[in-house]
Amino acid sequence: MEDFLFSPFMGQELWLWLAFVTIVIFLLILDLGVLHKDQHEIGIKESFMLSGMYIAVGSLFGAWIWYELGKDSGIDFFTGYVIEKSLSVDNLFVMSIIFAAFYIPRKYQHRVLFWGILGVIVLRGIMISLGAALIHQFEFILYIFAAFLVFTGIKLLFMKDEGNHGQNVQNNPIVKFISSHFSIAPITGQKFWVKIPSPKTGKTVWAITPLFLALISIELADVVFAIDSVPAIFAITTDPYIIYTSNIFAILGLRALYFALSAMIERFAYLKYAISIILIFIGSKVFITPLLGLEKFPANISLGVTLGVITIGIFYSLYKTKKT
Numbered sequence: 425m426e427d428f429l430f431s432p433f434m435g436q437e438l439w440l441w442l443a444f445v446t447i448v449i450f451l452l453i454l455d456l457g458v459l460h461k462d463q464h465e466i467g468i469k470e471s472f473m474l475s476g477m478y479i480a481v482g483s484l485f486g487a488w489i490w491y492e493l494g495k496d497s498g499i500d501f502f503t504g505y506v507i508e509k510s511l512s513v514d515n516l517f518v519m520s521i522i523f524a525a526f527y528i529p530r531k532y533q534h535r536v537l538f539w540g541i542l543g544v545i546v547l548r549g550i551m552i553s554l555g556a557a558l559i560h561q562f563e564f565i566l567y568i569f570a571a572f573l574v575f576t577g578i579k580l581l582f583m584k585d586e587g588n589h590g591q592n593v594q595n596n597p598i599v600k601f602i603s604s605h606f607s608i609a610p611i612t613g614q615k616f617w618v619k620i621p622s623p624k625t626g627k628t629v630w631a632i633t634p635l636f637l638a639l640i641s642i643e644l645a646d647v648v649f650a651i652d653s654v655p656a657i658f659a660i661t662t663d664p665y666i667i668y669t670s671n672i673f674a675i676l677g678l679r680a681l682y683f684a685l686s687a688m689i690e691r692f693a694y695l696k697y698a699i700s701i702i703l704i705f706i707g708s709k710v711f712i713t714p715l716l717g718l719e720k721f722p723a724n725i726s727l728g729v730t731l732g733v734i735t736i737g738i739f740y741s742l743y744k745t746k747k748t
Contacts, residue, residue, distance in 0.1 A: 434556065436665040440492070444485075444669050448545070451481065451676060455538065465531040471683035478677035485673060489666070499723035500661040504670030506730050507660070507706070510699050511653045512678045515645060517689045519682060522641045526634040528611070530683075535614050536635055537679045540642045547647060548671050551654050556664040566662070569655035570710035576652055577703030580696055598644060599637055607631035652703070659706045660726060691745045698737025702730055 429439040455474075466474075482505060490498025523533055558565050609631035612618045616636040622629045657667045685692075706726070713721045 434553070434664045436493075436663070440665060444665075447481070447485065448672060448676070451478070452538070452541070455680075465529075466534055466683040468684045471681060475677050475681035475684070478673070478680050482673035482677060485669065489669070493666075496720075496723045497661075497663065497666055499727050500663070500666050501670045503660050503723065503727040503730055504657040504667060505674050506727070506734060507656050507702065508653050508671050508674035509678060510695070510702065510730075510734050511656065512649060512675065513685075513689075513692055513695055513699075515649050516678070516682050516685050518645045519642055520689065522638050522645065526638045526641075528634060528638050532611070532614050532635060533683070536639050536642065537682060539616075540639055540646070541676060541679055543639075543643045544646050544675055545672060547643065548650060548654070548675075549668060551650055552664055552668050552671070555654055555658055556662065556667075559658065559662055566658065566710060569658050570707040573652075573655055573659060573703045573707030575707075577700040577705075577707065580700035580703065599641055602632065602637065602640060608637075609633050611635065656703060656706055659710050660723075692738065692741045694741040694744055695734075695737045698733045698740075701733050705729055705733075 429442070430437050432438070433441055486498055486501045486505065489501045519537070522528075523530075523536075528536065555569075607620060607622065607629055609618045609620050611634055614635070615633055616639065617630055617632055619628050620631045621627070653671065654667075657671065661667060709721045709726070713719075
């Protein structure tokens with residue numbers, strides 16, 4: 425049994441993965457099974473408290489990684505955590521648009537976000553596994569990721585906000601396909617599927633509710649945002665364990681913070697410039713590192729630059745929008 429627990433799995437010993445999975449399962453059971461057993465509208469205070477809990481657990485996990493795997497791994501975890509949090513801020517705005525498009529009451533939004541987390545855990549795992557396998561076989565792909573980050577950062581830096589966030593998510597091809605091939609029922613409590621009489625035959629059939637359509641839309645949105653965040657963390661470290669754990673802990677806390685930030689997302693209007701600078705920095709350092717004769721770019725510098733730029737971006741946004 426001991427040999428099995430200490431056997432290697434995706435770059436780390438199996439027991440490290442089992443410890444992480446156990447913590448995540450416990451948090452999810454605590455979240456839905458205890459704290460939100462009854463569906464209710466989550467207020468700002470509760471949202472901040474729940475987010476604080478996730479941040480505390482994520483920070484403790486990062487400190488544990490620092491102790492178990494060393495300083496560089498610990499710093500890489502916190503760098504990845506901060507980057508994922510930052511890149512996901514826009515995702516909050518998209519989620520609020522999705523809920524508005526499908527007329528989802530606030531008291532049911534937490535349930536959609538909770539089940540959305542389960543989908544994200546699986547999808548991010550698949551994407552990170554594929555990325556790690558590709559980089560292991562073809563190391564040059566890391567430079568493609570880095571070039572993509574630089575390009576994305578420059579594009580974001582000079583891109584004008586044309587209000588594309590307001591596009592009707594119900595026009596998404598996958599959402600339209602589901603809507604056209606399944607019966608649609610009105611919101612029925614917190615259910616994703618309900619039985620209704622068929623309008624054609626009168627027989628009882630299964631139908632999907634707007635909650636399910638919102639869930640599918642949120643999963644699709646997360647896949648799109650992962651195209652930026654997954655290459656970004658690979659540019660920090662190629663350890664799948666650090667990449668996956670930092671991603672998931674950041675996403676867990678962000679979902680909890682949604683209810684507080686969704687009402688004030690416009691206050692972070694200038695944060696995109698900070699994010700663009702971080703993307704350019706992370707991508708550039710992949711090319712700079714070998715030129716400096718280094719095996720790896722110093723992790724503490726990566727973390728310091730990331731925290732510094734994000735902090736400036738947040739305070740500048742709050743200052744510029746204080747009259748909003």
